Amino acid sequence: MSTTADQHSQVSGAYSRPDVLEEVRPASIPRRPLIENNRSFTWITQKVCGIVESKTPTWWWVAFIICAAIASFTLMGLTYLVSTGVGVWGLRNPTFWGWAIVNFVFWIGIGHAGTLISAILCLLKQKWRTSINRAAEAMTIFAVICAGIFPLFHVGRVWFAWWLFPLPNANAIWPNFRSPLEWDVFAVSTYGTVSILFWYMGMIPDLATIRDRVPMIFEQRMANAGTAGRQAFERFYFGFRRLFYGILSMGWRGSNRHWSNYEMAYLLLAGLSTPLVLSVHTVVSFDFAVANLPGWHTTIFPPYFVAGAIFSGFGMVLTLMLPLRAIFGLQDLITQYHIDCMAKICLATGSMVGYAYMMEFFIAWYGANPYEGFAFVNRAFGPYAWAYWIMISCNVITPQFFWFKWVRENLWLVWILSCFINVGMWFERFVITVTSLANDFLPANWDYFSPTIVDIFTFFGTFGLFGVLFLLFVRFLPLLAFAEIKAVSKQADVHGHH
Amino acid sequence: MSKPYGYLALFESAPAVYHAARSVREAGFKKWDVFTPFPIHGMDGAMGLHRSKVPAFTLIGGIIGFATGMLTAWYMGQFDYPLIVGGKPFFSPIFPFPVAYELTILLAAFGTIGGMFITNRLPMHYHPVMNYDKFRHLTDDKFAVVIESGDELFSEAATREFLESLHPAEIAVINDEEEE
Numbered sequence: 001m002s003t004t005a006d007q008h009s010q011v012s013g014a015y016s017r018p019d020v021l022e023e024v025r026p027a028s029i030p031r032r033p034l035i036e037n038n039r040s041f042t043w044i045t046q047k048v049c050g051i052v053e054s055k056t057p058t059w060w061w062v063a064f065i066i067c068a069a070i071a072s073f074t075l076m077g078l079t080y081l082v083s084t085g086v087g088v089w090g091l092r093n094p095t096f097w098g099w100a101i102v103n104f105v106f107w108i109g110i111g112h113a114g115t116l117i118s119a120i121l122c123l124l125k126q127k128w129r130t131s132i133n134r135a136a137e138a139m140t141i142f143a144v145i146c147a148g149i150f151p152l153f154h155v156g157r158v159w160f161a162w163w164l165f166p167l168p169n170a171n172a173i174w175p176n177f178r179s180p181l182e183w184d185v186f187a188v189s190t191y192g193t194v195s196i197l198f199w200y201m202g203m204i205p206d207l208a209t210i211r212d213r214v215p216m217i218f219e220q221r222m223a224n225a226g227t228a229g230r231q232a233f234e235r236f237y238f239g240f241r242r243l244f245y246g247i248l249s250m251g252w253r254g255s256n257r258h259w260s261n262y263e264m265a266y267l268l269l270a271g272l273s274t275p276l277v278l279s280v281h282t283v284v285s286f287d288f289a290v291a292n293l294p295g296w297h298t299t300i301f302p303p304y305f306v307a308g309a310i311f312s313g314f315g316m317v318l319t320l321m322l323p324l325r326a327i328f329g330l331q332d333l334i335t336q337y338h339i340d341c342m343a344k345i346c347l348a349t350g351s352m353v354g355y356a357y358m359m360e361f362f363i364a365w366y367g368a369n370p371y372e373g374f375a376f377v378n379r380a381f382g383p384y385a386w387a388y389w390i391m392i393s394c395n396v397i398t399p400q401f402f403w404f405k406w407v408r409e410n411l412w413l414v415w416i417l418s419c420f421i422n423v424g425m426w427f428e429r430f431v432i433t434v435t436s437l438a439n440d441f442l443p444a445n446w447d448y449f450s451p452t453i454v455d456i457f458t459f460f461g462t463f464g465l466f467g468v469l470f471l472l473f474v475r476f477l478p479l480l481a482f483a484e485i486k487a488v489s490k491q492a493d494v495h496g497h498h
Numbered sequence: 499m500s501k502p503y504g505y506l507a508l509f510e511s512a513p514a515v516y517h518a519a520r521s522v523r524e525a526g527f528k529k530w531d532v533f534t535p536f537p538i539h540g541m542d543g544a545m546g547l548h549r550s551k552v553p554a555f556t557l558i559g560g561i562i563g564f565a566t567g568m569l570t571a572w573y574m575g576q577f578d579y580p581l582i583v584g585g586k587p588f589f590s591p592i593f594p595f596p597v598a599y600e601l602t603i604l605l606a607a608f609g610t611i612g613g614m615f616i617t618n619r620l621p622m623h624y625h626p627v628m629n630y631d632k633f634r635h636l637t638d639d640k641f642a643v644v645i646e647s648g649d650e651l652f653s654e655a656a657t658r659e660f661l662e663s664l665h666p667a668e669i670a671v672i673n674d675e676e677e678e
């Protein structure tokens with residue numbers, strides 16, 4: 001009788017707590033801490049600000065000079081291109097989209113991980129994002145800068161590039177809003193601008209911390225400065241730093257009335273960046289998918305491009321963060337847990353990309369379109385088979401290693417695998433762009449595309465440009481979002497759920 | 499010297515300043531603030547702050563952005579210079595949608611960050627609380643409650659006594675030097 005009454009009361013909604021629950025003590029499942037060794041707030045501040053405040057390390061200058069030298073290759077390539085004509089890029093019938101578009105999609109894709117970490121993981125309340133979001137957002141912005149170079153110069157007469165924007169010009173003619181390439185102009189410029197806004201707003205509290213530490217660091221440096229010349233230099237240099245961080249931090253003072261608006265704005269920007277990041281690579285994929293070429297004209301392109309972008313971006317985040325973590329001793333802030341999470345996202349998105357490759361083949365067969373079928377057989381076994389199999393090995397096989405814990409814990413291996421991901425994703429774009437163009441409908445038009453030395457110089461140099469910008473970021477701006485890291489630490493919890 | 503800007507009570511830990519903020523709110527002060535190096539979860543509720551007004555700016559920005567995108571495509575393609583491209587209509591809400599979509603996000607983002615600066619009255623490169631000799635710690639590892647002298651309930655002796663009852667690490671007088 002009593003059991004039926006219990007059942008009845010549970011069904012009717014007048015819930016009575018079963019007695020057995022009082023006897024059960026739920027095990028406290030230990031969560032992996034986001035900050036190892038229980039570091040204090042001061043330690044975190046000192047660690048991150050110390051990167052900006054210490055003397056410039058020798059390795060920084062060496063790396064900076066190397067990167068600047070590499071960047072000069074882009075300058076040379078572009079100078080030659082502008083002074084001669086866009087023909088020097090190896091673009092000719094039928095392949096008018098060669099490395100220029102490959103490199104553009106490659107760099108834009110790299111950027112997507114930064115926005116994913118800062119926006120989507122913020123909305124999903126993934127607290128581990130706080131240790132890596134700043135550097136990943138910086139990576140986004142610099143990658144967009146590198147990406148923008150290629151379509152900008154691909155237009156041929158770069159001094160007319162402003163015609164891409166709907167501005168009045170002497171021809172009295174307007175851009176064609178029906179073209180995906182015009183959509184790209186809006187998507188990429190919006191993406192770059194919003195990424196900078198988001199990045200900058202996130203940095204304001206950290207810049208304020210550096211600003212407030214300037215007098216203290218100045219005194220330390222003056223005490224160590226022996227000669228009068230050295231002291232004059234420090235006075236000048238710290239006067240500059242005071243202005244630089246003072247102006248950038250906008251007078252932030254940590255008021256909770258400000259934090260309230262700030263957090264709301266941060267959440268909104270995350271909410272705006274999420275559809276933005278998904279739309280950018282969707283629009284980039286429209287550049288291909290809207291054309292009628294076999295191999296391009298598929299509806300799978302938008303999700304497949306977005307997954308690939310996030311995959312390549314996380315590959316690049318790992319490639320950048322693992323050395324920085326070792327150089328600056330950030331092991332307590334970027335823990336094994338963070339690396340595990342990033343490796344698992346690489347695994348997930350890499351598997352999605354592998355699935356997309358399979359599905360493309362399946363649909364090409366199932367669609368029974370001979371041109372589509374040929375395009376895919378030609379990709380795998382035609383003149384560019386070498387590129388196709390590099391792509392498959394790097395993008396499909398590489399991430400599968402991340403299933404294993406021992407692989408994720410071997411950081412050299414993780415780093416090497418992440419480099420393979422970067423290579424593989426560049427080849428993916430090469431395969432998509434070039435195979436479809438080089439062998440389209442009429443065999444009389446076919447040709448084998450090879451890049452010229454100008455192509456190679458221009459692309460090679462963008463890595464130097466990216467490196468220069470990233471090194472400047474590491475040297476002058478807070479590398480980790482330490483205000484956010486503090487907010488997810490144990491000591492920040494006011495309710496005592498330790 | 500004239501009246502001070504207010505009293506500052508310094509706290510060493512996040513829970514301490516959280517409980518202090520609740521007490522200050524319950525005591526009925528209006529012109530007061532909490533200074534923390536990072537956003538403390540639940541502090542808005544403890545202070546009794548209203549919901550932020552930033553979303554209104556975001557909405558306005560988004561609407562302007564979407565309208566700009568659509569109107570631009572209409573004005574240029576249908577009104578100012580109708581040009582037949584591929585036999586397609588001069589204007590349709592479909593083809594400029596990506597453009598309007600991106601502009602919605604762009605102007606909403608500008609509205610958001612602009613709204614954050616406007617509601618916070620930033621940039622403001624000077625504020626009296628920056629005169630506090632340990633202000634550096636308020637963006638590093640310490641926390642503070644500041645009650646302004648402009649508050650109706652403020653009195654030099656009683657407010658100090660009240661703050662002392664919250665067991666802060668120290669109490670300091672904040673002066674507004676620029677007003678001298």
